[in-house]
Amino acid sequence: MFNSLSDKLDKALHTLKGHGKITEVNVAETLKEVRRALLDADVNFKIAKEFTKRVQTQALGQDVLTTLNPGQLMVKLVKDELTLLMGGETVGVNLGGSPTVILMSGLQGSGKTTFSGKLANYLKDKKAKQVLLVGCDVYRPAAINQLQVVGEQIGVEVYAEVGNNNPVEISQNAIKHAKANGKNVVIIDTAGRLAVDEEMMTEISNIHKAINPQETLFVVDSMTGQDAVNTAKAFNDILNFDGVVLTKLDGDTRGGAALTIKSVVDKPIKFIGTGEKMDAIDVFHPDRMADRILG
Ligand code: GDP
Secondary structure, eight states, X not given: OOHHHHHHHHHHHHTTTTOSSXXXXXXXXXXXHHHHHHHHTTOOHHHHHHHHHHHHHHHHTSOTTOSSOHHHHHHHHHHHHHHHHTTSSOOOOOOOSSSEEEEEEOOTTSSHXXXXXXXXXXXXXXXXXXXXXXXXXXXXXXXXXXXXXHHHHHTOEEEOOTTOOOHHHHHHHHHHHHHHTTOOEEEEEOOOOSSOOHHHHHHHHHHHHHHOOXXXXXXXXXXXXXXXXXXXXXXXXXXXXXXXXEEOTTSOOOXXXXXXXXXXXXXXXXXXXXXXXXXXXXXXXXXXXXXXXXX
């Protein structure tokens, strides 16, 4: 995860390690490399520039009595800024409501169905919840089958209505079914398209309005970099979602999506997906991720 970014930042920050003190020149040289590393990681130019500017201001404004040497100081400042860039705080999932309704959104292939299963499994095992998974992809029967396979694997009931092609109705019926059967969390997996289109946006927006979920999560493939960020913007404009799920962080992702999605949509990354198996889910902690990046 983020191997290339880690290596480049490490090299950039290493140049300061031999210096006795922070100067305008050595800070500028280091930050030029930091900026290049961020750009190579697919962070957009404006965000990368503002990032290094903030670090520069802090580095040059430091009290000379700091106990950290220039190398350590710069690592600390960059780590703190990376943490802030990724949202600062850890933000959990809202489990209010009875039942809690969680709506999953995102493009086809982003990992929505897999993540719905992972989240169901996590809430069942870690939070002792009775979960109902709902298949709402009325266009692809294979997607419902996939959810049913996932449900069987983790021992969670899957609600679907074969023959009904109205996802609003299916969602509403599923919530009734959950109430009648003692379920306290309903996770609704919706249809995804290969690209943002009006029909898809109208459909998910209608479901969203009809069921008024406690939590709307936007799932995105972290390998898609700036495209992920643009898709997030389009979905957020329609849904004003509550949080982001970044999938496929186990792949060789450059890091751009993880680093910039928060600044662009101002919504926290809540979970990450780190593999295809049902237990490959983690709550996202910006500080731990920054630690990991700076190794
Ligand atoms: P959906 O179309 O959005 O429902 O996407 P799927 O859940 O079907 O996932 C698409 C593909 O990505 C499948 O082959 C999944 O196994 C895979 N996938 C999903 N999440 C992850 C992840 O975190 N890591 C990896 N390596 N693969 C994932």
